[in-house]
Amino acid sequence: MDAYQRVIDWVDDRIVNSPGKIILLFLGLTVLFVGGLGNIETETGQNQFIEDLESFEALEDIQRDFGASFTSGSTSSTTLLQDSQNVLSKPTMVRLLRAQERVENQHGMRVESTSSPAGVVARTLDPNATTLQEEIDAIEGATPAEIDAAVRTAAERNPGFTNQLSDDFNRRAASAAAAQATITHGTSDIPDRADRVRRVVSTAGQDIRVLGSQPDTISDSLVLVLPAAFVLIVVFLVVAYRDLVDLLLGIATIVIALLWTFGFLGLAGIAFNPLLVAVPPLLIAVGIDFGIHAVNRYREERAQDQDIERSMRITTDQLLVAFFIVTGTTVIGFLSNLVSAFPPTQDFGLVAAIGIVFTFLLFGVFLPAQKVYVDRLRRKYPLPTISERPLGAADSALGRALGGGVTIAKRAPLAFMLVVLVVTGGVGYYATGIGTGFSPEDFMPAEETPEPLQSLPEPFRPPASYQYVENYNFREEKFDQDGQVLLYVEGPMTRDTALESIYRAGADPPPTFRRDDRRAKSQSIVTVIESRAAADPEFARLVARNDRNDNGVPDDNLDEIYDALLDSPAREQALSFIGEDRRSARVVYTVDDSADDVATTVDARAVAADHRFDASATGFAVIFQDATAVLFEGVVQSLALSLLGASVFLIFIYWVLEGRPSLGIANVVPIAVSVAFVVASMRVLGVKFNAFNGTILAITIGLGIDYSVHVVHRFADEFEERPLMPALTRTIVGTGGALTGSMLTTVFGVGVLWLSLNPAIGVFGILTALSVVYAYLASLFVLPSTLVLWDRVANSSRSADPMAGGESSTSTPHESLTED
Known part of the structure; x- marks a missing residue:
């Protein structure tokens, strides 16, 4: 404990004694990172999510061989x-x-x-x-x-x-x-x-x-969303800070955090993909939270007539630890995305984690140094000071409203937590029915943009319509919706059994395959031969001479058959089904496009297994099913790693810092509640896990831990100096005010992503806003009762009436410092 405190004291000294040097150092680093902004490249489209799948590689083999x-x-x-x-x-x-x-x-x-x-x-x-x-x-x-x-x-x-x-x-x-x-x-x-x-x-x-190409709506969305988010964030920050100078310091620090993160993107050579659109709102959310907590905690001490230096030392002494815990757990949550099979998701996890570290440094060191420097100037010069009152003071309306969770914890914590457990269990069970999906429509804007957006001035006004989407919808409406499954067959196509193998694989097709009589409806080199034989009597005689069983499929002298075919008007068509080296073939089966991708993929691979040569199934249904399976596996693994990693980290860090490892378990309880409610909300809203929102659980854990850590860490500090309920009340009222300001700013700032022209980004904004609301409510209403029960178990404190949740008649703060 002494070692970490020495580090914090060293940082405190630099912030208080050398704020100007710290400001110059951070501004110099900003210039360095800004230099990387010009190197950023952009990747769009769904191929980046599927390019490493075996089924997509089979499609690339077809592209290579059949030109x-x-x-x-x-x-x-x-x-x-x-x-x-x-x-x-x-x-x-x-x-x-x-x-x-x-x-x-x-x-x-x-x-x-x-x-x-x-x-x-x-x-x-x-x-x-x-x-x-x-x-x-x-x-x-x-x-x-x-x-x-x-x-x-x-x-x-x-x-x-x-x-x-x-x-x-x-x-x-x-x-x-x-x-x-x-x-x-x-x-x-x-x-x-x-x-x-x-x-x-x-x-x-x-x-x-x-038809054209799918539009890139990222730029259009950013031009529309970022200004709206900025306006909303500034409005709420004005309410939270109520001081022009503090407002400008907070906004400037957020902007620098974004510059550092995207400068790193360019310096590291990481391409900007659609998932990274979510990084700015996330960093803004955490930055807002850190900034409000730092300023609010500092104002609490200043309200006690502490001087600038003493107030900032107390603030950073406490918040650097809280910020570090939040950063560590959030980084674990984001880095859990590295297990994903999708490179864009891996990049998102890495960039978000790096951005959170940058945010920790800027708001843990840079912002306090700015605050000390500016407040010292205020003592010398008549700089305007509008309000130094902390948000959510005990005697304020907000402070009184925040006490609801403490009241429940005092009167009936066990009964309340039993209700929470039952409700969360039911919600979690309902959430297990959520679906997964992977479709190009996930990234496609509406055919016409909403009319209210058309009244915006340039350059914020988006295109009135997207012609590609109009044409795409026209094609979907007008043309047969039967899908296709492709087989890439590898082997010597000149072997006598080669064409018979292709022909026999289409016999007695599985349910999802369209039928032509008793055979699968297909196109292949066999159908090209049949078509050419029907149009060319001489070619028909050649086929007949080499057809042993009179089924129209030649068995002998296949080289001669191919030579004759390639010398005919059917050459181009033939080369679309057989490789020029005659060592590969393409078979296209028509399938029911309304069939489930899982069933279609199973049937396609069963047909592929009937070929004598190596055959790989591919096509959109197969590729997207593979992507969906990989996506779901990644979501589960990411969730497990996030919760496990965060729990282990919190248990360890509270053991090192407070000597109370079980506080880490209490810290995770509201996170589990938030995750269950977020996934259940997705099912209620009809939202499936896809390549874009597959990261939402890691984000929920990251943002949720942010809120609960502030409560738990503040409680641990307060609990050392006062009894349980006063410590809990002081924690919730003091920290709850900052959490409320952070929640409102983040919800509206991130929720504005709903305006995005890209539907995946819009849904992501809604889900992120919901995760913040759930984390906030769980931290203020579930966590107090959790901490009361934690005290009963970990410190053997009991009230006369276990259901009442009152304070122990025998416990003292000193007696509650050591766990049993």
């Missing part, structure tokens, strides 16, 4: 959506083909290939049409009856044809209301690609739209 059919790092694709009364009519198909041709002819677009229903119909009319102009000629030279016949033939021979048409496609009438087309570019580095394509295709027809 233009999938967008890889060296290529990119643009999706066109056509909306018309009948996209299969002659003039409509010509417009779509001309739009593709104009993009192909545009300088710098590097078009490698195009795909559209119109192109399929054109090649059905003229198998020798290999260019877009030849396809246009084929359509324009055909009669309406020939076009209708070609549509029906294409639908019969080419399963992929109907996938590019809306789900109202009528084969008999040869009509559909919408079509999709894809343009593949030879590079991913085309500036403003979507906008340039949009301008070009608009010259071909107003019924063609460009």
Whole structure:
């Protein structure tokens, strides 16, 4: 104990005796960290959360082996959506083909290939049409009856044809209301690609739209949310500080904490990802709490007619320890995210932990040094002082209101805690039913931003709508919602059994797979061979000669089969299903998109196991299910590590500092209550754990411990000098005022994230605000009764009536210092 006290005394001396040097040192470090701000890079999108999954790696293998059919790092694709009364009519198909041709002819677009229903119909009319102009000629030279016949033939021979048409496609009438087309570019580095394509295709027809890319709403959200948060925080800080100079010192210290944290981000080379949007509100929340506690505790001593130096020594002597405990437990909570399989979550845990350490140093040392320096100036110069009264004084209305938890603890602590235990148990059981999910929609803004936001002035006014979301919703509405499962098959595709293995795996498909007769509805090199054989009699004879069991699938001389296929107009289609080295294949199965991802993934892996070669299942359903499983595992591990790590740390630290390790257990009780209520609230609100809010439990523990530590540590100090109930009353009234100011400021400052255009950030703001409210209520109402029962057990104090919670008639403060 003496060792840590010597360290605190040394810091106290520097704060009181050399505040100017401390201020200069911290400002110098600020200049250093500001230099790192220019190095910050940004990562967006969901790929960063799934790129390390085996199923995603299988998708990357498919991208590598089958080139233009999938967008890889060296290529990119643009999706066109056509909306018309009948996209299969002659003039409509010509417009779509001309739009593709104009993009192909545009300088710098590097078009490698195009795909559209119109192109399929054109090649059905003229198998020798290999260019877009030849396809246009084929359509324009055909009669309406020939076009209708070609549509029906294409639908019969080419399963992929109907996938590019809306789900109202009528084969008999040869009509559909919408079509999709894809343009593949030879590079991913085309500036403003979507906008340039949009301008070009608009010259071909107003019924063609460009899907574009998912918007990055982080910048739009920050521009909107941060000013609103700043205004709300300043308003509440004005109420909390009630002094202009103290207000400016507190805000300046918060700003420096943010500069240090994000400067570290740039210096360490950590990319800014969507999860890190939550770091500023968290640091602001903890900074507000530390600042209000520091100033309020200092004012309490000044109100007792203590001088500046003595008041600050008492303040830092007590609060440095409390801040250290809060920092240690909060850092443990955030670092528990390092067990996550998602790199962005790991980065969030690390950056948040570093930010909390910075906040501890700034508010534990820098702010007190500023306060001493400024108050000394006030003695020399007429600087304005509006109020030095502590927040929540005992004779104030707030001070009287804060005593409710103490009253319960005095009258019926055991009965109250039994009720809390039963309610928390029920709430916790209900919380176990919360779901997990992982979807691109988690990061997608609304199609139109709320009208009130449109009345904001520039630059705060967000876009009125997001065209990508409008187009995305159009595609979801118009096109068949059947999903796809992809199999990446590795092995020598020239072996006699290779194609039979692919064919047999589709027999008797599992429930989530769509059926075509008794077989799974699929696309593969086998279906390409079947389609080509139906269109080319010579190729059909070649297949028949090498088909041992007459099932239409060749068994012998597969190299010869592939050579003939690649020399035909079906070359491009064939290469989208078999690797050029003929050592891998891609199989696409159609699945029920409304089916549960768990069932779809289980079925996909069962089908993969039926292949004779190594086969890996992938596709969005499989990848997102894997991500969900990893997410849930990470949430559970993070929660366990946070609670266990924080409990061990608190037990150890209270043993070292106070000689009362059991105080650490009492400290954790309100945290457990808060966690149960937060998760239950998520279920009530219909919020699932996803990649973004999966960190909320670590945050709840971190912020909750912040509140309860201030109460417990203050109580430990007060309990050394006075009996149980007076110590508890002084603690709750004195610390509760600062907690109230901190809670209100944080709830409104963080809750403003609800305005974010990114729904994941908005939900995160609501959950964080709820966690703060629950932590506050638990610290002020659950913790007093917990401490009374702790005293009875740890110090063998008893009242005459155990249910009354009154003070022991025999216990004295001195007798309660040592645990049994």
